[in-house]
Amino acid sequence: MTTTTYAARPIAPRALKELRTADDAGRPAEPFTDTEGGAPLRCCLRRSEPGEVIALVSYAPLRRWASETGVTPGAYDEQGPVFIHAGECHGPAGDALPFTGAHRTVRRYSGEGRILGGRLVREPGDFPQAFLEAFDDPAVALVHVRAVEYGCFLYEVRRD
Known part of the structure; x- marks a missing residue:
């Protein structure tokens, strides 16, 4: 019997670097200190801790995938808000599927x-x-x- 494991992919380091300068809507990132914690970080696929410096940016995941593969997502090219660390991030600490505690x-x-x-x-x-x-x-x-x-x-x- 073969078991296939599917891995969650965080936002790629190159994209993160770009998003920390200007997001996919063309707006500059505005870092802030997260006083409460709990924001779902898409750079390391975990929830933020109080005191971490993060940013809420607009991200177009299908557009970025399409640019890598040479296709055009057409009307499915949507962008939306994601939280990321405002500075360098080392990515996920493990391989467990993140953010599974809700529908x-x-x-x-x-x-x-x-x-x-x-x-x-x-x-x-x-x-x-x-x-x-x-x-x-x-x-x-x-x-x-x-x-x-x-x-x-x-x-x-x-x-x-």
Whole structure:
């Protein structure tokens, strides 16, 4: 029996460097000290701690993926808010799937950057099956995991 593990991909270091200067909407980053903690950081895929210096920036995940692969996402080129560390970040500390403690959607995209549907994930243990179902479809190139309540991008999972 073969077990496939799907890895959450944080925002890439090169993109983070660019976002710390100007976000995908063209606005400069505005770092601030997080006094409460708990912001979902997309650079290291964990929640922020009180006192960390972070920034809320606009990020276009499908646009950035499309530029790497040479496709045009068309109308699916959306951008939205993400929290990142305002300075250098060392990335995720482990390989556990992050941000699974609430309902999430697993949104599927084709190699041409078109949406192919999605799935609501209610329980943390349901993520592996949702990824398996997504990637059982040969047309699916990547998936985005998003928050249900706001639709915010949390992380990407790509086909192995």
